[in-house]
Amino acid sequence: MNTEAVIVTDKLTKRFGPFIACNELTFQVDKGEIFGFLGANGAGKTTAMRMLCGLLNPSSGKATVAGFDVYTQANRIKQRIGYMSQRFSLYDDLTVSENIRFFGGIYGMSISDIKKKTSALLSELQLEKEAKTLVRDIPPGWKQKLAFSVSIVHGPDIVFLDEPTGGVDPVTRRQFWDLIYEAADKGVTVFVTTHYMDEAEYCNRVSIMVDGVIADLDAPARLKTKYQVSSMEEVFYALARNAVRKAD
Amino acid sequence: MRTLFFLLEKEFRQLLRNRQLIRILFIAPMIQLILLPLAADYSVKNVNIAVLDQDHSPTSTKMIEKIKSSGRFRLTGYADTYKQALAMVEQDKADLVLQIPLHFERDMTRENVGKLYIAINAIEGTKANLGGAYLSSILNDFNEDIVTESGPINPSPNAPQITVVSSNWYNPHLNYNLYMVPAILVTLLTSIASMQSAFNIVQEKEKGTIEQINVTPIRKYIFILGKLIPFLVLGLLLFSMGLVIARAFYGIIPLGSLWVLYGSATVFLFSMLGLGLLLATYSATQQQAMSLAFFFINIFNLLSGVFTAVDSMPNWAKTLVETFPTSHFIKIMRSVVLKGSDFHDTAYHLGAMALIGLVLNTWAVLNYRKTA
Known part of the structure; x- marks a missing residue:
C-alpha cells in the first residue's frame, strides 16, 4: 500500500490490576481505510478504541493517531477525530439542529459553517422536517444515523465507531453503512468495532481480537482463503472458539 | 471563549x-x-x-395569677x-x-425570706x-412587687444595688424572624447549589453524554465554567425570590445595600457550586452524589450558626466551621x-468564601478526568 498510516500502535497494552484487557497490540490503519475491529464481548475492542480516542491512558506501548502521540498530545488528537460510542450520546433534550450546532460549536466551527453543515446534513439524512424535533422523539434508527453524522460534523481525519449498529434493524444497518462508505469516499478513515460478521465483510481490513490479543489481521477475502472457509462468520468462529473470557 | x-x-x-x-x-424553597x-x-x-400550692395564701394565689398572665405558661393543673x-x-x-411550700407567705412577711x-x-x-x-425572672419581678407594696421597712440608702438593664442592639424587640429568615434562606441556597450542580454533571455521566464531551478538545476549566455559570444565575434568581419573600411575608427590608448582598451571594454560590462540582467528579451515579451532598449539607446547615451559636462550640469545631461557606454567608x-x-x-467573610470557592473549583477542575 502506498498510502500513509493514520493510526500506528506498537505493543499497546492496557492492564486493569492483574487483568490484561489489551495485550501488546501492534497494528496500523491507513488513510481512507475502513478498518474493522472484531472480537467477542470482553475481548478488549472497546478498551483499545478508548485508548486511541484519548479516553483511557495506556499502561504501556506506543501509539500515534493522526500523527499525534496518545500520551502527550491527547487534545491534538481529539481535534482530529470523531467518536460514536455504543451508548447513544446525543442530548435527547435538545433538538436535532441544536445537537448539530452544539457539537459543531465546541469543535470550534464558525456559526456560518455550522449553518451550512446543518442544512447539508439534514437533507442528506432526510431529516429537514425534524430539525426542531427533540432527539428523544425521533425513531432509534434515525438517532443512530444522526449520531454518526454529528460525530463527523467537524470534518475529522478519523472516526471511531464503537458497535454503532447495536440493536438496529437490518435495513437501517444497511443505510448506516451507506453513510460510512460515503464518509470513507471523502477520505475519512473509519475505525469500527462490531459483532456483526456481515458488517465485517464491508471492511477493507479486519482485525480479530481474542482474549486481549490480535489473533489475526487481514482483508476479509484473504482471511477466508487462509482459513479455507466461505464466510467471515466461520473465520471468527475458527479463531474465537478457544477464547477463555466469556462476558465483558 | 467561543x-x-x-x-x-x-x-x-x-x-x-x-x-x-x-x-x-x-416552589419548594419558596414554601420552606x-x-x-x-x-x-x-x-x-x-x-x-x-x-x-401548699400554702394556699393570698400571696401564693397572686403569684400564680402573675405566672398565668405572663403569656408564656399554660397552667395544666394543680397537684x-x-x-x-x-x-x-x-x-x-x-x-x-x-x-409553693407551707408557710411561704408567713416566712415572707416575718423573715423576709421565702423559699x-x-x-x-x-x-x-x-x-x-x-x-x-x-x-425565675417572673418570680424576681414578683419579689420586687412585694417589696414595693409593703414598702421598705428599713430602707438603707447606702445599700449597694446592682440593676442590669440590657438593650438589644440592631434588633431591639428580639424579633426572631429578622434573625432567622436570612439564615434560613442561606441554608436553602446551600442545599440547592451543591446538589443541583452535582446532579447535573452526574446525569451526563449516567446518560453517557459526558463521554461525547470528553472526546472533544474542550478544556476542562471551560467545561466546569459551563456548568458553574448557569447554576450561579439560577442561584441568584432564587436568592432574589428569597429577598422578595422576606419582604412580603416578614416585612424584612435589608438595612445594607443590595450590592453587598448580591456581591456576597455571588461569591457564596461560587463556593457552594464548587463543592457540588467537586462531588460530581467523585461520583458515578446520582445516588452517590446525593449521599455525598447530604453529608456536607447536613453538617453545613447544622453547624453554621443558624440555630446554635458557633462561639459556644469547642475550639476544633470553631476552626472547622471557618471552612464552611454557609457560616460565612449567614x-x-x-x-x-x-x-x-x-x-x-x-x-x-467575603475573602474566606472566595478562597474556599477557589480551592473547591480548582480541585474540581483538576479532579475532572477527560482521560481515565
Whole structure:
C-alpha cells in the first residue's frame, strides 16, 4: 500500500490490576481505510478504541493517531477525530439542529459553517422536517444515523465507531453503512468495532481480537482463503472458539 | 471563549426546557422560606406548668395569677402532693413544677425570706432551660412587687444595688424572624447549589453524554465554567425570590445595600457550586452524589450558626466551621440585613468564601478526568 498510516500502535497494552484487557497490540490503519475491529464481548475492542480516542491512558506501548502521540498530545488528537460510542450520546433534550450546532460549536466551527453543515446534513439524512424535533422523539434508527453524522460534523481525519449498529434493524444497518462508505469516499478513515460478521465483510481490513490479543489481521477475502472457509462468520468462529473470557 | 458560549447556550436550553425541575427549584424553597421561620422561633411559649400550692395564701394565689398572665405558661393543673406533681411530669402534662411550700407567705412577711422550688423536665432541653429562666425572672419581678407594696421597712440608702438593664442592639424587640429568615434562606441556597450542580454533571455521566464531551478538545476549566455559570444565575434568581419573600411575608427590608448582598451571594454560590462540582467528579451515579451532598449539607446547615451559636462550640469545631461557606454567608446576611454592614465590614467573610470557592473549583477542575 502506498498510502500513509493514520493510526500506528506498537505493543499497546492496557492492564486493569492483574487483568490484561489489551495485550501488546501492534497494528496500523491507513488513510481512507475502513478498518474493522472484531472480537467477542470482553475481548478488549472497546478498551483499545478508548485508548486511541484519548479516553483511557495506556499502561504501556506506543501509539500515534493522526500523527499525534496518545500520551502527550491527547487534545491534538481529539481535534482530529470523531467518536460514536455504543451508548447513544446525543442530548435527547435538545433538538436535532441544536445537537448539530452544539457539537459543531465546541469543535470550534464558525456559526456560518455550522449553518451550512446543518442544512447539508439534514437533507442528506432526510431529516429537514425534524430539525426542531427533540432527539428523544425521533425513531432509534434515525438517532443512530444522526449520531454518526454529528460525530463527523467537524470534518475529522478519523472516526471511531464503537458497535454503532447495536440493536438496529437490518435495513437501517444497511443505510448506516451507506453513510460510512460515503464518509470513507471523502477520505475519512473509519475505525469500527462490531459483532456483526456481515458488517465485517464491508471492511477493507479486519482485525480479530481474542482474549486481549490480535489473533489475526487481514482483508476479509484473504482471511477466508487462509482459513479455507466461505464466510467471515466461520473465520471468527475458527479463531474465537478457544477464547477463555466469556462476558465483558 | 467561543466554546464556553456554546456550552452555556446548551445548558440554558436544557434548563429552561426542564419545566418540572424549574418548578421544583422555585416552589419548594419558596414554601420552606415562608413556613420554616414561623416554626423556627427561639422564644418559648406554652410551657406547661403544674403548681403544687401548699400554702394556699393570698400571696401564693397572686403569684400564680402573675405566672398565668405572663403569656408564656399554660397552667395544666394543680397537684396536692409532690408525688402527684411528678406524675404529671411523667405523663408529659407538665414541663415545670412550681412548689409553693407551707408557710411561704408567713416566712415572707416575718423573715423576709421565702423559699420556692422549681422542678424542670429536662428532656426537651431548650424548653426546660428557657422555661425555668422565664419563671425565675417572673418570680424576681414578683419579689420586687412585694417589696414595693409593703414598702421598705428599713430602707438603707447606702445599700449597694446592682440593676442590669440590657438593650438589644440592631434588633431591639428580639424579633426572631429578622434573625432567622436570612439564615434560613442561606441554608436553602446551600442545599440547592451543591446538589443541583452535582446532579447535573452526574446525569451526563449516567446518560453517557459526558463521554461525547470528553472526546472533544474542550478544556476542562471551560467545561466546569459551563456548568458553574448557569447554576450561579439560577442561584441568584432564587436568592432574589428569597429577598422578595422576606419582604412580603416578614416585612424584612435589608438595612445594607443590595450590592453587598448580591456581591456576597455571588461569591457564596461560587463556593457552594464548587463543592457540588467537586462531588460530581467523585461520583458515578446520582445516588452517590446525593449521599455525598447530604453529608456536607447536613453538617453545613447544622453547624453554621443558624440555630446554635458557633462561639459556644469547642475550639476544633470553631476552626472547622471557618471552612464552611454557609457560616460565612449567614454572618454576612445577618449583619447586612440587621446592621447595614458594607463591603468593608464583611471583607473577612467575603475573602474566606472566595478562597474556599477557589480551592473547591480548582480541585474540581483538576479532579475532572477527560482521560481515565
